[in-house]
Amino acid sequence: MLLVVPDRNPATFIKVESDRFISLNIWERRHIQEWIRQAPEVLGEDLLVVSTEFNRFKNSDDRLDILALDRKGNLVIIELKRDGYAGFADLQALRYAAMVSSMRLEILLPYYITYQRQANCHDIDSDSALEQLREFVTEKESFEELSDKPRIILCSEGFSTELTTTVLWLNQHGMDISCVSIKPHKVGEQIIIVPNKIIPLQEAKQYLIEIQQKEEAKQQVNSRSKRPTTMKVLIESGRLKSGDKIYLSRFLPAYLQPASRTDLRYVAEITGKLGKNDNVRWLNDGSEYSISYLTHLIFLTYHPNNQHPGAIQGGIYWVTETGQSLAEMADDVWASKQILQ
Template identity: 55%
Template sequence: MIFSVSESLEEAKKILPSSFTSLNIWERKHIEEWVRSNPELLGEDLLIVSIEFDRFTNSNDRLDVLALDRSGNLVVIELKRDSAAGYADLQALRYAAMVSSMTIEVLLPYYIAYRKKYDGEVLSDGEAKDQIIEFVESDSFVELSNKPRIIICSEGFSQEITATVLWLRESDVDISCVKITPYQIGSQVVIVPKVVIPLEEARQYLIDIKRKEEVKELSVRKNRPKTMKILIENNLVHEGDNIYLKYGLPTHVEFDPNDPMFRATITGKLGQSDAIQWEKDGQEYSISALTWMIFKELHPDKKDPGGVNGNWHWVHSNGNTLWQIAEQYLESHT
């Protein structure tokens, strides 16, 4: 979030984010040039070696930006101007595969052409190679890595792309997402970059994966009663206890403990599946059915969130999820 402070320093005014579409900013004409001239925008020091790289055998594809990092890895940079980035992840993977066999000798003519076009510098093969070797911070560097990195840069990322990127990272593919947000301040446009993967989304993804693995491990415990039954029968929760929908929320949703959307009360009705009362409408629900309904409502496209175990997401006032409370009890009584 950005704030503009008055000249008197007495007032701070919040500046709301804009969009590249509304500001008539284009991917190739504008964003690509910003990245080319200021690669630090992507969160690290990179040496740009080619723009609009299209020298692929038997292919008309065009790679937005090709760079080199300080470790001697080629970096495939895919640019999109909005969250409707289509198949940016698949495009980037294809480009990375295509350049994975590239050597320094193959790269040199493209780097020389790039420097001549944008910097007016005419380099010999030897001078170009020296610049590349000097940029890489390794005395042992002699050749490009055969595992290019990938950076996808966009105004936003769909859930499909973030899920794919996070899964690829788990599979040891070095792929990152950089979010660039435009703000209009008077007649100027301010760009705020932020590396979002690996950061916040990655943390939640790893939490979800860990829970999945825990559930798989615990599933060997035969005839485990339902979580709410364990909680109520053993007086681990009581009628009137407050619970909060806090964990595993969609990345664009911020938890607010005072919002009735995220609050419910235990009813203590063991014989019924409707064991909690939602504060927003006063109706009673099963915990998983309510969680499914809320997640569907919170999704921008109202998509079906699939199978949801509400006990993983609702937190008791003591700070633990209902699932954790039940599991701790079972572990201490086995």
């Protein structure tokens, strides 16, 4: 959303919600590519465009939207999508990065010369072109050759969770991929484009937190792999009794954050039974489940895309009134029992 403040009355403002490129009849190649070509700084950094519609790939008819150079001498693949899904943009850009990773500076020069002649009407020779590239690369003492690790910038109206998760995972494993969202806003007869670099930024923090939580949960599972099940230990020891309430609270994914303990979706009651499917009663529907299956059911039911959560050890995620997780409580009981033996 934008706040538009009139010149004559700065005490007032108009709220302008973002629009869609499709509804505004804005096209990827004809419009968005041309904007980025002429003003690449909209992507959040200094870039020198060296080619557009680059298609000089061996045994391939693919066309790379924009090929650029950054201040460190890295080639930058800029992949543009006008819709909010940007489907397969990550895979497409990775393919382009692989294909240009072996490109040498002497091979790049003719493409840069051609681009300057066609796009900017600048007739330059190889020496002038090489000098321009070297002058642009300011973050290297001497720029004699291209890096063999191209960077990637994905630019779109929006990005799916699947794509951003993939990008963050690839960045963790040595890739350099940015995601820049560009949103159109119609103000009178004008269209205002608002860029926002979403990766690497806030989304990365949440992803890394979830990865850390997953690792902590995995370590807890490994530490208790030799003891009986959590519910068996706690019920047989008397630490949990029929009617005790427990709350889903630990290691929750971002889409599942309980507002309070009064929300029955996140509250269960101990039944005192030790069967395979009757340890707890879910207060949301009154049915009995095993602690792990109930956790699985909640994660699946409330995921925005009904994504299967995989195998789950339920005791890690539920806590008692005091805030201690069932798994931690069972570990304590079991450790005490082993000492006494």
